Amino acid sequence: MQSQLSLYPDQASNFAGSVDSLMTFLTLVSVFFSFAITAAIVYFFFKFHRKKPNEVGVPIHGNMRLEVAWIVIPFLLAMVMYGWGAVVYVEYRQPPKDTLDIYVVAKQWMWKAQQPTGLREINELHVPVGRDVKLILASEDVIHDFFVPAFRVKMDVVPGRYNTMWFRPTKVGRYHFFCAQYCGTNHAVMGGWVTVMEPADYAAWLSGSTGAEADPVVLGEKLFVERACATCHIGSGLGRAPSLNGLYAGKVLLADGSTATADDAYIRESILQPNAKIVAGYQPLMPSFQGQLTEEQILALTAYIKSLQSQPVPAKRAGTATATEKK
Amino acid sequence: MNSPPSSPGHQMPREHYLNASYGIRSWLLTTDHKRIALLYLASVTFFFFVGGVFATMIRIHLLTPTGYLVTPENYNKLFTMHGVAMIFFFLIPSIPAVLGNFLVPMMIGAKDVAFPKINLLSWYIYITGGCFVLYSFSTGGLDTGWTFYTPLSSVYSNSAVTPAVLGIFINGFSSILTGLNFVVTIHTMRAPGMTWFRLPLFIWAQYATSIIFILGTPVIAITLLLAGLERMFHLGFFNPALGGDPILFQHLFWFYSHPAVYIMILPAMGVVSEIIPTFARKPIFGYSFIAGSSIAIAVIGFLVWAHHMFLTGQSTYSALAFSLLSYLVAIPSAVKVFNWASTLYKGSISYDTPMLYALGFIGLFLIGGLTGLFLACLGLDIHIHDTYFVVAHFHYIMVGGAVMGYVGGLHFWWPKITGKLYPEFLARLAAVILFVGFNLTFFPQFILGYLGMPRRYHNYPPEFQVLNVMSTAGASILALGYLLPMIYLTWSMRYGKVAGPNPWPATGLEWRTDSPPPAENFHVTPEVDWEPYDYSNRPDLGLAAPLAPSPAPAHGDD
Numbered sequence: 097m098q099s100q101l102s103l104y105p106d107q108a109s110n111f112a113g114s115v116d117s118l119m120t121f122l123t124l125v126s127v128f129f130s131f132a133i134t135a136a137i138v139y140f141f142f143k144f145h146r147k148k149p150n151e152v153g154v155p156i157h158g159n160m161r162l163e164v165a166w167i168v169i170p171f172l173l174a175m176v177m178y179g180w181g182a183v184v185y186v187e188y189r190q191p192p193k194d195t196l197d198i199y200v201v202a203k204q205w206m207w208k209a210q211q212p213t214g215l216r217e218i219n220e221l222h223v224p225v226g227r228d229v230k231l232i233l234a235s236e237d238v239i240h241d242f243f244v245p246a247f248r249v250k251m252d253v254v255p256g257r258y259n260t261m262w263f264r265p266t267k268v269g270r271y272h273f274f275c276a277q278y279c280g281t282n283h284a285v286m287g288g289w290v291t292v293m294e295p296a297d298y299a300a301w302l303s304g305s306t307g308a309e310a311d312p313v314v315l316g317e318k319l320f321v322e323r324a325c326a327t328c329h330i331g332s333g334l335g336r337a338p339s340l341n342g343l344y345a346g347k348v349l350l351a352d353g354s355t356a357t358a359d360d361a362y363i364r365e366s367i368l369q370p371n372a373k374i375v376a377g378y379q380p381l382m383p384s385f386q387g388q389l390t391e392e393q394i395l396a397l398t399a400y401i402k403s404l405q406s407q408p409v410p411a412k413r414a415g416t417a418t419a420t421e422k423k
Numbered sequence: 424m425n426s427p428p429s430s431p432g433h434q435m436p437r438e439h440y441l442n443a444s445y446g447i448r449s450w451l452l453t454t455d456h457k458r459i460a461l462l463y464l465a466s467v468t469f470f471f472f473v474g475g476v477f478a479t480m481i482r483i484h485l486l487t488p489t490g491y492l493v494t495p496e497n498y499n500k501l502f503t504m505h506g507v508a509m510i511f512f513f514l515i516p517s518i519p520a521v522l523g524n525f526l527v528p529m530m531i532g533a534k535d536v537a538f539p540k541i542n543l544l545s546w547y548i549y550i551t552g553g554c555f556v557l558y559s560f561s562t563g564g565l566d567t568g569w570t571f572y573t574p575l576s577s578v579y580s581n582s583a584v585t586p587a588v589l590g591i592f593i594n595g596f597s598s599i600l601t602g603l604n605f606v607v608t609i610h611t612m613r614a615p616g617m618t619w620f621r622l623p624l625f626i627w628a629q630y631a632t633s634i635i636f637i638l639g640t641p642v643i644a645i646t647l648l649l650a651g652l653e654r655m656f657h658l659g660f661f662n663p664a665l666g667g668d669p670i671l672f673q674h675l676f677w678f679y680s681h682p683a684v685y686i687m688i689l690p691a692m693g694v695v696s697e698i699i700p701t702f703a704r705k706p707i708f709g710y711s712f713i714a715g716s717s718i719a720i721a722v723i724g725f726l727v728w729a730h731h732m733f734l735t736g737q738s739t740y741s742a743l744a745f746s747l748l749s750y751l752v753a754i755p756s757a758v759k760v761f762n763w764a765s766t767l768y769k770g771s772i773s774y775d776t777p778m779l780y781a782l783g784f785i786g787l788f789l790i791g792g793l794t795g796l797f798l799a800c801l802g803l804d805i806h807i808h809d810t811y812f813v814v815a816h817f818h819y820i821m822v823g824g825a826v827m828g829y830v831g832g833l834h835f836w837w838p839k840i841t842g843k844l845y846p847e848f849l850a851r852l853a854a855v856i857l858f859v860g861f862n863l864t865f866f867p868q869f870i871l872g873y874l875g876m877p878r879r880y881h882n883y884p885p886e887f888q889v890l891n892v893m894s895t896a897g898a899s900i901l902a903l904g905y906l907l908p909m910i911y912l913t914w915s916m917r918y919g920k921v922a923g924p925n926p927w928p929a930t931g932l933e934w935r936t937d938s939p940p941p942a943e944n945f946h947v948t949p950e951v952d953w954e955p956y957d958y959s960n961r962p963d964l965g966l967a968a969p970l971a972p973s974p975a976p977a978h979g980d981d
Binding site: 126166182184190246257276 | 495496499566568570572574575578579580663664666668669670703704705706708709710711712733734735736739742743746747750751753754757758760761762764765767768769770771772773774782785786789790793794796797799800801802803804805806808809810870873874875877878879880881882883884957958959965966967968969970
């Protein structure tokens with residue numbers, strides 16, 4: 097925890113340094129202009145103070161060279177700020193490959209995180225130091241925002257869609273995370289702690305507390321049967337709906353001729369709004385599961401579908417010709 | 424104060440707009456723009472007081488990390504109602520509807536606005552909207568945040584959202600009609616000789632503001648109505664469970680609510696552009712650049728709204744475009760600041776109260792504007808978005824900027840409105856108290872925000888306490904700074920010294936008639952044959968002849 101006198105929080109991720117450098121640059125530019133303009137005003141204020149009650153000022157109407165200068169110079173400085181800020185933002189919005197993916201579900205007023213092994217935490221998040229971590233964020237109700245000041249990162253958690261954020265922890269320790277988007281009564285207590293651990297400690301922590309009942313693949317498979325998904329989505333590809341074997345992360349050919357990538361968002365949409373994207377060669381028969389599955393159940397189904405990667409991909413049939421073609 | 428050269432004991436004019444007729448009906452049915460301005464003055468002051476009480480309670484509550492005063496529900500209601508009262512019912516109407524109504528016709532030499540009855544209707548619409556909102560406040564309150572983000576407001580909130588959104592919807596028509604009235608008035612009712620480039624800069628600012636009123640307000644009105652319909656009838660506009668898009672609400676909301684910031688700040692910039700040349704007794708530096716920058720702000724201001732949404736998951740390209748546009752809108756504001764500062768160069772500067780407010784405005788607006796660059800910076804916004812940094816930034820703009828401009832303007836035109844002078848020493852003291860109290864309240868919040876304290880928190884980790892206590896201490900000074908003018912301005916209406924027509928003296932047309940003005944504003948329709956803020960060719964002001972302008976180019980920007 098930082099001391100009470102510090103001007104910035106702990107620096108504990110790959111973004112902390114670049115955000116703080118931006119902050120320093122903008123602060124220096126701002127302090128320079130604030131002092132320069134304030135000094136000019138204070139100086140004029142006393143220097144040109146009215147000496148006689150009926151005195152008037154010198155009628156100066158303007159100066160074109162000055163006007164151009166104070167349009168062009170601030171513009172150039174602003175463009176530097178813009179460009180530098182854009183570089184940091186673009187890096188933040190494009191997660192690297194091979195991240196450690198953790199699902200985070202927000203609801204009024206708690207955070208549930210699910211590690212790749214299925215281990216679940218509430219208002220806690222454990223991550224290994226030095227590893228690129230990607231959070232896939234979903235909300236059960238209103239808009240929330242996952243904010244870790246020590247990492248200098250945040251992202252809104254919007255109901256009805258997945259947002260992602262990423263960071264690479266650089267310092268072992270425990271750091272606050274907060275909900276930054278106002279979400280109702282207990283918004284201020286909807287937070288917790290991120291624990292950054294040495295990779296070995298993280299692995300030990302993971303293996304020390306996992307359980308099969310928590311495994312999202314198992315839970316997803318159970319749901320897949322219970323909700324009768326399995327009646328149409330037959331692995332052999334001969335059912336009324338496309339086989340899901342080998343689907344994840346591949347390209348899907350749609351009835352309108354376009355293609356889509358079968359990522360988390362695609363799977364989520366296909367469950368909740370099945371008619372939004374119809375796979376080529378199939379009829380729009382699937383009912384919507386809107387309102388019938390929690391975000392966590394959808395994540396479990398997604399995990400199960402992901403686990404079908406290793407299953408044999410069925411022979412091509414009708415419009416599914418390229419449906420399961422791998423990237 | 425520097426009394427004008429020829430100030431014999433002034434007499435109040437025998438007949439003026441305040442004593443032209445008597446009785447409650449003569450006020451509630453008036454179509455005189457000056458009386459309507461006073462109706463607005465009373466009503467926005469009421470809402471300022473309501474919002475101020477909520478603010479005081481917020482700051483007392485945040486003295487301790489666990490919260491000092493109220494439950495979480497009530498804390499959320501306090502900051503929501505503070506925002507709604509201050510933004511929709513004080514800040515937006517303050518300068519346009521009070522000072523604008525009083526001054527727009529007088530400054531251009533007209534007898535009234537173009538549509539006097541519609542002007543009165545605007546006030547009644549405002550009062551109706553205000554009643555709906557007060558009903559919401561007093562029957563369950565409102566806890567959605569002034570931003571009304573969906574689906575929190577349209578589905579999950581248990582507070583009185585429906586009357587509040589209806590109140591703001593209704594109030595919107597008041598803004599639209601005021602904007603329409605001003606645009607038509609400025610186009611069609613200027614006195615002979617009052618060309619566009621002889622208009623006072625306050626008029627340019629009001630004109631730019633009116634454009635935003637007319638183009639922006641319908642969007643917020645319909646957006647909040649849609650949220651209300653979703654709440655009442657479960658129509659799926661914004662709720663994803665019903666097929667809606669919660670982010671669509673934010674686009675629509677900020678399409679108005681970002682330009683609304685310019686509704687608040689542009690008129691204050693107009694006030695400052697009047698005060699500075701008057702108390703420096705010289706023409707404003709770069710008139711056409713200040714006038715043009717008002718229009719530029721109004722136009723570009725419509726193209727920056729999605730900078731409130733960099734972290735909603737919007738596309739990276741969209742964020743890149745909106746960040747760029749946000750930087751562009753900063754340039755015309757910077758141009759204004761440089762020109763104001765340069766106007767002081769070789770002036771004849773007095774320390775009168777309005778000047779203190781104008782210079783205070785520049786200082787606070789400078790910090791508010793520069794910290795806007797931080798928030799527009801994509802990489803930095805990842806960290807400071809939705810923290811106290813944002814709270815500090817927009818209070819520097821809205822309170823440090825807009826309210827300082829409004830209070831400064833009230834002091835500047837108070838002698839014209841009431842015919843009386845206020846006690847100068849107290850007024851200067853209040854201006855200094857406001858400036859100090861404001862900075863102590865809000866500067867610590869920049870640091871709090873960078874340390875990571877999110878907005879709208881009823882409690883907080885203990886490491887944030889020191890800065891919160893500083894902020895609360897500042898707020899108590901700030902409150903004193905607001906109470907003082909309320910007291911001595913009211914006192915001066917009865918006991919103040921008689922001001923005379925032009926106590927400063929200023930060059931505008933409104934100062935060429937009695938104080939207070941007659942009901943028809945001018946005894947004779949004025950004709951304008953001088954440039955704005957021209958002290959060189961105005962023997963009627965009784966001032967000395969100016970020195971010739973120095974041949975060397977002015978260098979005032981440092």
